[in-house]
Amino acid sequence: MSIIKNLDFFPYPFKDDMYRYSNNSLPLEPPISIQLTPSYCEEIKLKRELLTEHPKRCFQSRPHAMRGQWEIVHMILEHLVSEYPNHFSLEKNGENWTFHNHILSEKQSFVSGDHTTLPFEPLDFIGRHVQEDLILMMERDGDLFLDAGQLCFPANWSLAFNVGMSFKEIHRPIPGFKEEGxxxxxxxxxxxxxxxxxxxxxxxxLMAGSRLDTSLETFDVWGKGRNEVTKENVGELVHLRVEVQKLFRLPRSNSILFTIHTHLLPLRTFVENKEWRRQFFELLKELPDQIAEYKGLSQYRQTVLEYLKSR
Ligand code: HEM
Incomplete structure (x- = not known):
């Protein structure tokens, strides 16, 4: 499981002592779509198991998305090879390409642009080599639509339900999102x-438990953890769940690649940083009820606050 033990690598998500929904996007530096962490092998194994057992839950695509899928493959291959040349390599002979994943000792030859030469659809293929979930949003009629995605580690949403939806339709469940424009x-x-x-x-x-695959479809399995938080187990059971999300314009298919890299940190480890502990206490205490409710942390917010205070 992707539990980070070293605080230095944790993508701390807060800027202020108060949290409200906003467009908190910043220019991405360096402009690279993927990141490998020490839990690479474990997470790739889990991803592939989920894809095998629940293919429809973890991968969806619409027929017109093939071009965008290939554009994502090309970008991610380029980033893998440039950022991690010891772990990945690519041989090109015209359109005949061979990709090597040296970490997993795997090799795949294919004809670039011809999906019939790959074992899976292009996005599904490349997603099996990176820790990120990958979503393709295609632009048409002045709007963006979720036309393909590989999603193994969703934070309580369903790809099968959302495929084909526009950006605004996808974000409708979020309190205040539409009302505040x-x-x-x-x-x-x-x-x-x-x-x-x-x-x-x-x-x-926040989540009660350390599962990465918290899909809406399996809420009955993991959701009940929310009622099991006590002052004795809160430090081990409750995790801060942070998604590093990235957005790339894909010019040829006129679409957007949205990547999600999920990190989990047990509260017990999080509180070791005094300033984080102070800031998160203030923020959580002040968090509007409707946001707490939407994030599914209302049941144990008080227990977490008492824990943070007691440290
Ligand atoms: C363009 C690709 C994006 C996709 C596919 C996407 C998808 C989603 C999904 C599926 C949810 C969960 C909705 C539910 O409860 O069913 C969500 C939540 C949310 N999204 Fe997006 N999103 C995208 C971009 C963005 C951007 C650019 C922003 C802000 C600048 C944003 C802000 C949010 C916020 C604030 C939430 C609520 C999260 C929480 O409280 O935990 N999204 N998004």
Missing amino acids: LDDRIVRFLMRMEAGEPWSRRNWS
Whole structure:
């Protein structure tokens, strides 16, 4: 499981002592779509198991998304090879390409642009080599639609349910998002995004447990953990869940790649940083009820606050 033990690597998500929904995207530096962490092998194994056992839950695509899928494959291959040349390599002979994953001792030859030469659809293939979940949002009629995705570690949402939806439809469950015009502003921001100028943001929540695969479809299995938090187990059971999300404009298919890299940190480890502990206490105490409710932490918010205070 992707539990981070070293605080130095944890993507701390908070800027202020108060949290409200906003467009908190920042220019991505360096402009790279993927990151390998020490739990690479463990997470890739889990991803592939989930894809085998629940293919429809973890991968969806619409027929017109093939071009965008290939554009993602090309970008991620380029990033893997440039960032981790000891772990990945790519041989090109015209359109005949061979990709090597040296960590897993795997090799795949294929014809670039011809999906019939791959064992899976292009996005499903490349997603099996990276820890990120990958979502393709295609632009048409002045809007963005979720037209393909590989999603193994969702924070309580369903790819099978959301496929084909527009950005605003996807974000409808979020309290205040539409009412405050945030959805309009974010769509406008996304439509203005340009190739070569990617963005990044961090999303956070708390969760009772350390599962990465918290899909909506399995809520009955993991959701009950929320009622099991006590002052004795809170430090071990409750985790801060942070998603590092990245956005890339794909110029050829006129679409956007949205990547999600999920990190989990047990509260017990989180509280070792005094400033984080102080800031999170203030923020959680002040968090509006409707956001706490949406994030699913209302049941144990008080227990977490008491724990943070007692440290
Ligand atoms: C363009 C690709 C994006 C996709 C596919 C996407 C997808 C999602 C999904 C599926 C949810 C969960 C909705 C539910 O409860 O069913 C969500 C939540 C959310 N999204 Fe996005 N999103 C995208 C981009 C963004 C951007 C650019 C922002 C802000 C700048 C944003 C802000 C949020 C916020 C604030 C939440 C609520 C999260 C929470 O409270 O834990 N999203 N998004």
